[in-house]
Amino acid sequence: MPVTLEDIARALNVSKMTVSRAINDHPEISRETRARILATAQKMNYRPNQFARALTTKQSYLIGIVVPDLMHSYFAEICRGVEAHARPAGYQNLICSTDEEARKEMDEIEALLSRTDGLIVASALATNEAKFYRRLLSEGANIVLIDRVLDGLRCSAVTTDDVQVGILATEHLIKLGHRNIGHLRGPNVSTSLKRLQGYQEAMKHARLKALVRDCGFTEPEGYVAMKKWLAAGDVPTAIFASNDPAAIGAMQAMNDAGLKVPDDVAFVGAGSIHYGDMLRVPLTTVSWSTAEMGQAAARLLLELIDGKKKIRKHRTIQVPPQLLVRQSSVKSAA
Numbered sequence: 001m002p003v004t005l006e007d008i009a010r011a012l013n014v015s016k017m018t019v020s021r022a023i024n025d026h027p028e029i030s031r032e033t034r035a036r037i038l039a040t041a042q043k044m045n046y047r048p049n050q051f052a053r054a055l056t057t058k059q060s061y062l063i064g065i066v067v068p069d070l071m072h073s074y075f076a077e078i079c080r081g082v083e084a085h086a087r088p089a090g091y092q093n094l095i096c097s098t099d100e101e102a103r104k105e106m107d108e109i110e111a112l113l114s115r116t117d118g119l120i121v122a123s124a125l126a127t128n129e130a131k132f133y134r135r136l137l138s139e140g141a142n143i144v145l146i147d148r149v150l151d152g153l154r155c156s157a158v159t160t161d162d163v164q165v166g167i168l169a170t171e172h173l174i175k176l177g178h179r180n181i182g183h184l185r186g187p188n189v190s191t192s193l194k195r196l197q198g199y200q201e202a203m204k205h206a207r208l209k210a211l212v213r214d215c216g217f218t219e220p221e222g223y224v225a226m227k228k229w230l231a232a233g234d235v236p237t238a239i240f241a242s243n244d245p246a247a248i249g250a251m252q253a254m255n256d257a258g259l260k261v262p263d264d265v266a267f268v269g270a271g272s273i274h275y276g277d278m279l280r281v282p283l284t285t286v287s288w289s290t291a292e293m294g295q296a297a298a299r300l301l302l303e304l305i306d307g308k309k310k311i312r313k314h315r316t317i318q319v320p321p322q323l324l325v326r327q328s329s330v331k332s333a334a
Contacts, residue, residue: 003046012040023089038088046088063091063301064112064119066105069218070097072245073274074290075122078146081294082120089302091117100124100187100217106132118142118301126188127151142304146297148190149316156304158297158317160288162191166198168286168323169240169268174206176329178238178266181208184215184225184250186242192217195242195270211236215246222249230257235265238329244269244276244285251281251328266329270321282326288319 005023009016014037022029022037029037063086067075075097083093094116098105102125112119113136121143125132130150137143137155145157173181183199186192196212203210211234215225222241229235230253241247247269251261261267261281269276272287296317 003041003044008037008041008044008046011044012037038085042084042088059117059305060115061091062116063093063298064109064116065093065095066098066108066112066119066121066123067095068098068100068105068122068124070095072217074244074271075147077274077290078122078294078297081291082298083294084291085295085298086302091298091302098124102126102129109136113141117305118144120144120146120297120301122147123150124187124189125150127190127193142301144297144301144304146293150190154314156300156315158293158300158319159190160293160319160321162194163198163201165270165286165321166195166200166240167202168198168321169195169270170199170202172268172284172323172325172329173238173240173266174202174208176238176266178236179208180211180236180238182211182213182229182236182239184222184239184241184246185212186215186217186246192242195240199240215242215250217243217246219245219249219252222246222251223253224249226250226253227257230254230259237264238262238266238268240268240270242270244271244273244283247283247285247328248273248276248279251279251283261328262331268329272324277326279328281328284326284329285324286321287324288321292319 005016005019009019019037022034065079065082069075079095094112096108098108105124123145128151130153133150133153143155145155147159149157149159170181185196200210213225213229215221222245241250247267251267254261254265269283269285272285276283276285300315
């Protein structure tokens with residue numbers, strides 16, 4: 001038998017109206033009360049009558065999520081974070097993957113706009129290509145960017161401090177005594193550009209020469225980039241890769257060449273991919289909460305959809321990063 005608002009109200013000893021207002025993000029309900037009611041609704045597996053709500057409110061109660069790669073656990077975890085906040089509020093998710101292709105991203109966005117109440121997007125567009133989203137926002141679209149931002153675009157966003165990601169990774173390798181530290185840079189999106197900036201700042205502060213090679217964000221790209229670096233013969237003693245998959249691909253290339261991590265080359269990635277601690281050589285990485293990112297993005301988007309909080313229309317939330325040290329950067333004491 002489906003759970004009703006009355007069931008939730010009875011479980012929490014509050015009124016049905018309080019439950020309804022909390023689920024619909026009414027401003028008279030405190031954040032603490034709303035969080036308690038939404039948590040209970042999710043625990044009780046509450047499902048609102050979507051058809052009835054749509055007829056009453058003229059909303060679809062659907063959220064579109066557009067990410068570059070659903071095979072990457074990082075983005076899958078962000079989607080789960082979005083769902084954890086949006087579903088108890090009565091919203092369901094439509095998820096699309098763009099394979100890091102700008103044209104595919106724009107096509108997916110256009111298709112989703114008429115079917116959803118708003119979008120959460122990790123854009124594959126280059127940082128200076130904001131024209132497409134600027135037009136959508138001017139037409140009244142509800143959009144929140146996640147993980148990546150676009151230059152000059154006035155749009156709510158949830159990110160981590162990617163400059164600090166680069167600094168944390170590079171300073172870790174410097175503190176281990178490395179002076180020849182390379183960087184495998186990602187594509188021309190804000191995350192990789194800012195991590196590159198952090199790497200360069202840390203190297204400059206230590207008066208070390210920056211060694212940068214073009215790569216990408218995938219394991220095959222990391223593998224190919226590392227193979228080319230090995231063939232060139234000027235491989236550094238430590239490498240910061242722009243994300244974990246690129247680092248994992250590069251480590252595989254090292255292994256195939258008969259070299260050892262971290263004895264021959266130490267590695268640090270970024271993003272804390274979910275199996276990074278289960279690799280043959282567990283990967284040191286810079287981590288931040290993807291669940292927190294997804295929940296924050298959903299919260300910002302529901303504020304936009306609700307339309308009652310115009311004063312907070314354009315906000316950026318940063319989830320702080322932290323270093324997770326594993327064996328790929330620190331040699332065993334044995």
